[in-house]
Each structure stands twice: as C-alpha cells, then as structure tokens.
Amino acid sequence: MTTIDPAPSLHFIRRIIEEDLETNKYDGRVMTRFPPEPNGYLHIGHAKSICLNFGLADEYGGLCNLRFDDTNPTKEEVEYVESIKEDVRWLGFDWEDRLYYASDYFEQLYQYAVQLVQEGKAYVDSLSAEEIKEYRGTLTKPGRESPHRNRPVEENLDLFKRMRAGEFEDGTHVLRAKIDMASGNLNMRDPVMYRILHAEHHRTGNDWCIYPMYDWAHGLCDSIEGITHSICTLEFEDHRPLYNWFLEQLDVYRPQQIEFARLNLTHTVMSKRKLLRLVKNGHVRAWDDPRMPTISGFRRRGYTPKSIRDFCERIGVAKKDSTVDIRLLEYYIREDLNKRAPRVMSVLRPLRVVIDNYPEDKVEELEAINNPEDPAMGKRMVPFSRVLYIERDDFREDPPKKWFRLAPGREVRLRYGYYITCADVVKDEKTGDVVELHCTYDPETRGGWSPDGRKVRGTLHWVSAAHALEAEVRLYDHLFIKPDPEDEEDGSDFEVNLNPNSMETLKSCKVEPSLTGAASGSRYQFERLGYFCVDPDSSDETLVFNRTVTLRDTWAKIEKAQQTKASGKH
C-alpha cells in the first residue's frame, strides 16, 4: 500500500504521537480520521491530509477512519460522497469497514445537547441571524449577552424539543453554548450548536430539521470513534478551545486536535470555491479536467497514486504557511513514470519525410526497447518504410548553434532505424512552409549503428506513414500564468491570470501501430516528448492522449539562453 520514505522526517505530529505512545496516553492506540465534507471534489491539498492521516495510522500500527462531515444538507450531495470514496481508494488507502458519517451520530449528538441544556450550559436563542451577529461584538469589542441567555432550563428544553419537532421556521431559533460573550476568541462567544434547516439530507432524509454545527459535531464524532489524534488545518487552531470545552463539559473521552499548514501549490488555486468557479465559468471542462488540481484531474492527466503519495511525504508537515513549487510534483511523476512507462514513438506535429533511396514497397520490422530503465519490459517491433513522419520541431532550414537535429545536408539517426541525411526541402509555393523532406539513408546503419563508428549527435523519433495510427493529443500547461494566481493589479481577481494556452489540442498526430487499442488510463512515454496517458474520450476510431508532463528539455533551455543572449538581456 503505502511506500514509506526510507528516512521520513520526524515532523511535529510524528513527534507528538511518539511521545503519546511513550507515555501511554491512549493505551498505545493511534486512531486518526479523514473527515471530508461531501460538498465538492477532493484536491491535492486533501491528498496531503489523506496521506498524513492514513499514513500515520499505518506507520504506528493504528487505524484511520473515513468519516463524512455531513452536517449541512444544503451543500452536500451523494455524488460527492462517491467521488471522495473513489479518490481515497485510488490514492491507495483503505478504511476497511470504518466508513462513518457525522449523520450516524445525530441522535447521540442531540442527547448530548439536551444534557448541556439541562446543566444550564446551553440555551435556545431567538435572536435573528443579524442580531446575533451584532451581539457578537467585533475583534476588538466584546460581545453582549442575548436577552434569551438566561431562559430557565425547562423553557430551553421545551423550545429545543419543539425545534427538533419542526414547530419553527428556519432561522427563528438556534441552540447556543453558554460560554463567554467577552472572550477574545470569537469562537467562545456563545457559539451556535444547532440551527433549524428544513432541508432534505442525503442520508437521513427528512428525519431532522435541526442540524449540528461543525464545532459541536466534530469533536464529539472524534470522541465517539475513539480518535486519538484529530488532525486538521491551521484555521481551526482557535477552534481548539471550543473543541475541548464541549468534551470537558460532557466529560467524555477526549481526543486531541492538532493543526498543520494546508498545502498550496504554485500556478493553481486550491479552494473548493475557486475550483467550482473555474468549472462554472467554463475555464475548464469539469472537476476532472486534467488541468485541475483535483485528485480526479490528476488521475485523468495521468498522474500515478505513488507520485502523489511520494510528493505528499516529501513536502513535509509543519505549521508554516507555504506554497510548494509545482515543479516538485512534476519531478515525482517523471521519476515514477520513467521507471514504469513503456516507450513508444509518436509524432505530434508531423513532417513528411521521403527516403529517396529506400525501396518503394519495402517494409522492415525493427527492434525497439520498451523501457531502457527496465529490461524486463522487453522489446517490440516497429515498422519502417520509405515514407515516414518526423517531428516538425526536429527540422530547421537554418539551424542555430548546437543544433544536433535535422537540417539541409545534415545526418541524423532515426531511433532504432537508420542514419538519414537531408538532401532536399520541398516547400509550399504560396506560403513558403516546408511540406516535405527528401532524405537518403545509409543501408549500413540498420538498427541505428554504423560500422565505421561515425558520430551522429542527433537521434529523432519517427513513425512510418503507412503504418501510423491517427491520434488526438491534448497538451497541457499551467492553469495560471503567474506562480501566485492572486497576484493581480487591484480591482480584478485570479481569473485575469488564467493561462489562455493551458490546453492545446493537436488533431492529426501520428503514433506507432503498437498503440492499437490502447486502454483508457494507460500511460506511455512518447520518446523525447513526455509522458502521455490515454484519455477516457479515446475510442477505437480515435485515440486520445493527455500529456501528463513533458520530459526535461535541455535543448529548450539552450535555445532560450541563446535567445536571451541575442536580445541583449542578461
């Protein structure tokens, strides 16, 4: 399941767990939970949390529950529940029979609330939402007590029962904890525990018309499940006193809440709200668009679960706000795919090449290695014939310095094929575009070796025209042009930083025949180009590939350096 780094860092949460294990704080137990709200798709920030919670449980011989935090029926849907389960499973984690819902505990939560009411620690408030807000005070001004704060217990009990019974309209009453309206921590100024919501819940239907708030529900769910380490993100830090307060008052089992910094990535946004906007405004096709930082997006893009897990381990866990360079993620997917993706030759922007001295009807099957990193992956045969396609980018009529590829009069190697020399360039009379190359081949160089040992720096990928399969290839780039999408001149917002070229669709790509019938989701390295994955849109008629990530491109760097030098920049 989980691959653990040979020397994972002893980050502060591991340290806490090890201390707790030593002092036997929880009888040697480690019990965590991943508690998503089913109101959207999971993104890579959630992956960090999933890897943390399931990973820690695994490392320390504990268990991790999957628990849906479904306390707000107005925003939650089964569709999200299903996608979340799929994503967690895909990442490689297993909650076994421990699939829980906060809604499983609604009755018990209610009983606990009644207990607090009976003890005079909670009361029904009948102020409007606006009034409650006003009474709460501000960051610097203390709040005021509600006129209903000192209702007799019996009245509170009666009102609360009738809230549950559905006697009141939404918004007319709430149940609040009686804590401290003057607290510097706003969460402690008599937080709302229940609100009236006449809404159908995706699991409990119409059984309830009052729903618990996060702060009230979360700690109790953790307590009921016997969670030891309740890990959440930094913004809940000042909810911790409240988390503890409820558990103390009820005198129930107390887990501890631990907060860590959420993941931010360059060149993308990470909040569900913003991701939803990208979908709604048509900037991407859907939640699983390969440009999205969602887990389903990465999956469709061709990322492996292992690459994401390795990434999540490497970025570490701390309390400092941070933004990880997306190139680190790209490093991990390259590293993984380099070892496991079979190599194949595909030409994205075809340029026709005729080998004038190669026999018209001859076809040779040439042996190609499937993965130089893994001999066990074997070999395959690739057809070679007189008319081929090569990449347009691999030919320059006017080659710059350090150009190893094809140019008039230059000789290059066709990978696993022959050495060819460019003899003639055919152009479109009107546009001047190069439409075809005429080359000659050296029959002595079959397979890509020359008996005289002459040096050929450039090796090109190619596909035999007669045998090529047509394919559509979708190239992706960062969703946002700037590392920080929020970095904009005042007035506008992150949408102005959207990369207009984040997706490019290439229609008549030529791929080698071994790709016939490639299954959706299968991943390949297109030699010299990058890693590609068969998209679900793919069919027997049209193969569709997504570019997961490019290969490192040293030539692009050299050329860029040459250009900046030429333009006088340093």
Next chain:
RNA sequence: UGGGGGAUCGUCUAGUGGUAGGACGCAUGACUCUGGAUCAUGCUACGGGGGUUCGAAUCCUCCUCCCCCAGCCA
C-alpha cells in the same frame, strides 16, 4: 489598538546549546541510439536589535513582518 499561530537557501524541509544538512531548482561537466535517464561538481539561508554562554538557528528580551478568526459554512 482583541484572540490564536508562524518566520532557516529561489521553493519545501531538517536541525531542539557544539562545523547549518537534504530534496526540488539552477549552473557546469561526464556519459548516452531519448538534448530523456544516470553520475560528478558547484550555488544560495538562520527576519532585525540587544542579552546569557567558551560557544546560540536553538535560551532570555525587545522589535519587525506574515497568516487565521467577527457564518445559523466546514
């Protein structure tokens, strides 16, 4: 001007009184039938001022900057 957190290479992260380390990135070189991969070498950091100490990223102190909180969202 309330409360809660946080500051170490460009980025992420170790280090918890004893030479500031790793990864990504970047640069250079070697190798190569992928300008891929691999290997080698190099690059840059303790927010600031005082103090304690033989010795401070670490301890004390003052300051600065950044993040979160005023949902009947989570």
